[in-house]
Amino acid sequence: MDEMALLKRSGGPVTRSRISRDLAALGLGRGDVVMFHTRMSAIGYVPGGPPTVIGALQDVVGPAGTLMVTCGWNDAPPYESVTWPQEWQDALRAEHPAYDADLSEADHGNGRLPEALRRLPGAVRSRHPDVSFAALGAAADALMADHPWNDPHGPGTPLAKLVALGGRVLLLGAPLDTLTLLHHAEALAEAPGKRYVDYEQPVLEDGRRVWRRFHDIDSQEGAFDYTPVVPEGEEPFAVIARDMLAAGIGRRGEVGAAESYLFEAGEAVAFARAWIEGKLAG
Template sequence: MTPPPSPAAPPTPAAPPGALALAVQLRLLGVRPRTRLLVHASLGGTGLRADALRDALTGLLGPHGTLLVPAFTPENSTTSSAHLARIAGLTEDEVRALRDRMPAFDPERTPSQGMGAFAEAVRTAPGAARSGHPQTSFAALGKDAERLCEGHRLESHLGEESPLGKMCWEGGQVLLINVGFSVCTAFHLAEYRIPKPPLRMYECVVKVNLPGAQLREGWTAYEDVALDDSDFAEIGRTFPESRVRRGRVGGVSAMLFSLADAVDHALDWMTENRR
């Protein structure tokens, strides 16, 4: 009697690609050495390792390139949608207590919020620089990291005096990995270039210098452009395909394009379509 066949062994999951394999794929996409590169990446469920992607990019960009990521902290606020979601359902006393114990933003220690594992892998890497904005900071590695991150004014979340604005003037590029244009921070810079952009008040908790070089935590309010990403997906949908390089990195979709091209297109679109 012939014995029944043994059940097939389950397939062995493929190992996630390492930094060298990712660097090859990034090079095929169009990433080149010496580039200043702003990256948005969503790695959840992809099997990609944040440190491998970071090392692939820094290795490919080389000693004269710069890697930049958003390291935002939107919950450090009384006005952001992230903060409003956090306090939904709380009583006035509970909101007041939460506000009283909210820690001030610390560029060296405060983790980013909602930016993903890749942004944190860059922020926490040895030698990383971080800008000082308490809500929309950036982290960077490479030749121009310190210079891009310095002087990030409170009243310029994502304007000309932010790392984003500096990089735009210097010919930077944008790389989107496993995300779409709806999270393309570059489009926000166009909001600062609209004639008479709408303004609003913001509030966040920061470390305040006192006489005698002492520091305390305190709330500060300031006015800046009213940021709105609700139409970014549509702006991206109309971005000319001829200006975008598409490919795959680690098995997921990726897009590479000029930061200045993205800002110029968004400005044209907003000028025509926003009211």
């Protein structure tokens, strides 16, 4: 979408001060620990791009607050590489660079904001290559420390710590199905048919590149088979989030031209876990 179209849709430039005012009206406040997901094009024309959005968020949460994003690793070895001819697999394993929390790019599929935030001075990124998060602010070190190698969406993870710190999740123009926090609910949920994956990726240990094996819920294809309880063509997380909003959990508002949502992390996880266990109990 070109700049003029964005300007018309948002009624003019969506400046830093305008974003700050809209975020405050939505309910974000000083000292908040907030994980955010953003779709820039939904907001409208933002002068300065991602740094403007990050700056506006910092203006609202203040120096005592913390911003958090989901990063992943854009150049991680493809999962399907285990099906390649052995010669190709051997070449990949011999030379694929290790994940580097300081240098490895965030997954481009997560948008521009995670990469922009993780590059900022003072930002801290977690050590898990496939499920890395980044944070900036007062609680950044605490959130990112000792990200478990296995079950990286479960207890002791940045998502679990976000809940423990009374954190919040902001969908800034991003669709409801991007609510990554719900993977934490899946990791905690006790329901039949939970699906897991095992995979290997290269990491640095004591300065050496090694291939480490990981065990996690299947966050790519789905930790559960939701087809019996989710209408065809719908995304499970979007359905759960809509039911959450209908139950009075979460707030909706506009930031620029973007339909946006603010959830309390603890309430969202509790609701989603109960939803999963109740719907999939068998």
